[in-house]
Amino acid sequence: MSDQVLLERVLAAIRIVLLGVTAVLQTAMAGPVLFGNRSGYHPVWLGEAAFAVLALVIAVSSGWILRGRRVPAGVALPGAAVVLAAAAAAATTVPPEWYLLRQHWAFGLVGWHLLVLLLERTRPLLAAFALHAALGGAQFLLAVPLDRIWLGETAIAIVSVLGFQLAVGLIVQLVTRRLGQMAAIVAARDRAATRAALAEQWEHDQRTRFAGQLGALLPLLAGLADRTLDPRTDDVRHRCALAAARLRRLFAENDDVPDPLVHEVAAAVEVAERRGVAVSFAVSGEVVPVPTAVRRELAEPVLTALSAARTQARVSLLRTAEEVRLAVLADFAVTAGSPSRSPHVEVTAHTHGDRTRMEARWHVTS
Known part of the structure; x- marks a missing residue:
C-alpha cells in the first residue's frame, strides 16, 4: 500500500468518525432536548424545521463520506451556510433564560456539522466558526441584560463549546498535514532508492557490456602482440x-x-x-x-x-x-x-x- 493511499484511508476514517459523532449527538442529545421541551420554544415548528435541515445535511454528506470521499466544495460551502442559517433560526425560538444552556441545543451542535463539511478546508472552517460565534453571541446579548456576569458567561460558553470543536478540527488538520509530509518524505526516499538502484544496475550493465567487448577484443590484441596475427x-x-x-x-x-x-x-x-x-x-x-x-x-x-x-x-x-x-x-x-x-x-x-x-x-x- 502506498503512503498516499494510507493517508487517504486515514482521512476517510476520520471523516466517518466525525459523521457518526455528529449524527449521534443530534439524535441522542439534541433531539430529546428539543422534542422533550416543545412547549418552551416559540414557534416550535421553526426549531423542528431547523432540526430537520441539520439532519438532512448529515444525510447528504454521508453520500460522499461513507464512500471514502470528502464532501465537494460545491456542496460543502453552501451546506455550511445552510447550517449557520438553521442555527440562527433555532436560536430565535429559545427563550432568554435557556440561552447557552442544554436547551439551546443548536448552538453546540452545529459546530460538528461544520467540521463534517469543512474539515479539510482551513480558511472556510475558521470563517464559519467565527461567524457562528458572532451570530450566537449577538443573539444572546440582544436577548439578555448587558451586565458583567452575563457577558462573562457568554464568553465562557462560546469558548468552551466552540473552542473544543475548533480544536478538534485543527488537530485533525495538523495530524493529516504531518502524515502528508511523512508520506512525501517516504516517497522521496523511495524515489532516491529507486534512482540509486537503477544507476547501479545501469553501471553494472555498462561494465558487463564493456567486459564483453573487451573479452572479444583481447584475443585480437594478443594475436597482434605475439605476432601470430x-x-x-x-x-x-x-x-x-x-x-x-x-x-x-x-x-x-x-x-x-x-x-x-x-x-x-x-x-x-x-x-x-x-x-x-x-x-x-x-x-x-x-x-x-x-x-x-x-x-x-x-x-x-x-x-x-x-x-x-x-x-x-x-x-x-x-x-x-x-x-x-x-x-x-x-x-x-x-x-x-x-x-x-x-x-x-x-x-x-x-x-x-x-x-x-x-x-x-x-x-x-x-
Missing part, C-alpha cells in the same frame, strides 16, 4: 576495424542525445571514414523510440559492412510508424560474413559482384 592481411584489418566500430558505437550509446540510433550509426560511419572509406548517410522519417538492445542489433549489420568496405559505402535509415529499416551497401574487400540474427530484428544480405547489401528491419509493433 599479421595486420597486413585483409582478414585481420577487417577484425580490427569491426572491433573499433563496435567500441565506438558502445561509447556513443551512453550519450544523451535526442536521436540515439542516428548518433550511434554516425559514430560507426566516422570510424569507417577515418579508414579512408567514403560513406554517405541518409536518414528519412521522424524519430522513433527504439530500445537500446534493438538499436545494437540494428547497427550490427552496418558495423559489419563498414568494417569490411574497401572504398565506399552508402548507409540509409528509413523510419515509419510501423517499422525501422537500416541498410548499408558497400564494396567488400573481404568476405564480411553475416551478423548474428535475433528474434527482434530481421537481417537480410545480398551480394552482387563486389557489392553487398545488408538490411536490418525492426517492426515497431512487435
